Amino acid sequence: MLLQLIRARRRQVLVDINTQRDVLLAAGSDCVRNHRRVLAHIRRMMAWARSNDIPVISTCELPAAKEGSALTNGKNGLAHSKIGYTLLDNHISFSPDNNTDLPRDLLRRYRQVILPKRCPDPFDEPRIDRLLSEVRAGEFILMGTMTEEAVSAMALGLLQRHKNVKIIVDAVGARDHNDAKMALRKMEAKGAKLLESKKIAGTSHLRIVGACECDSCRRVMAKQN
Numbered sequence: 001m002l003l004q005l006i007r008a009r010r011r012q013v014l015v016d017i018n019t020q021r022d023v024l025l026a027a028g029s030d031c032v033r034n035h036r037r038v039l040a041h042i043r044r045m046m047a048w049a050r051s052n053d054i055p056v057i058s059t060c061e062l063p064a065a066k067e068g069s070a071l072t073n074g075k076n077g078l079a080h081s082k083i084g085y086t087l088l089d090n091h092i093s094f095s096p097d098n099n100t101d102l103p104r105d106l107l108r109r110y111r112q113v114i115l116p117k118r119c120p121d122p123f124d125e126p127r128i129d130r131l132l133s134e135v136r137a138g139e140f141i142l143m144g145t146m147t148e149e150a151v152s153a154m155a156l157g158l159l160q161r162h163k164n165v166k167i168i169v170d171a172v173g174a175r176d177h178n179d180a181k182m183a184l185r186k187m188e189a190k191g192a193k194l195l196e197s198k199k200i201a202g203t204s205h206l207r208i209v210g211a212c213e214c215d216s217c218r219r220v221m222a223k224q225n
């Protein structure tokens, strides 16, 4: 079968939700709270996936307002909208459409699959629905933005499909602290496990974000040099 592909050692998949410049950099149009902390943990999780051959499924949100912009025009814009270190060299990305076509052995041939999303709920996108429903993985490990919207919809949809879900609580960004807390509680009640990035990726002294130019991120960078 098409997607009996994940034979990765521990059969884990990293689900990388909307780790895009517009929501994670201070200069972005819709930046999350605590972006520096969240970004540092996202970076560490990506490093973990890279060095452990963990397949990465990434979603990229295309807001309706941006329809027709460079971002929605083809696949290159999609990759370009992501934070640099959330991109693996060997990736494939798709254009937004209602197709459910997926190449054979997708996750065997590519380390990272980047899928456009035109709505907050990933399961409203036919191709994402198909991929996530068919991937056989022991564990889906979630990070990204926004906790109270896309991350929550992803987690609840996966749980509904009887998948094991882990949320990396320090690698998810939120717009509103209380809404995010409520959303996490709901995911946990439905069966998701909440844990910190160090439980999976170990600890490191990496606090450098290295993608954002704001004062807070620069100050940390200066301290470390």
Ligand SMILES: [Zn+2]
Pocket (backbone or CB within 6 Å): 025, 026, 035, 036, 212, 213, 214, 215, 216, 217, 218
């Ligand atoms: Zn910053």
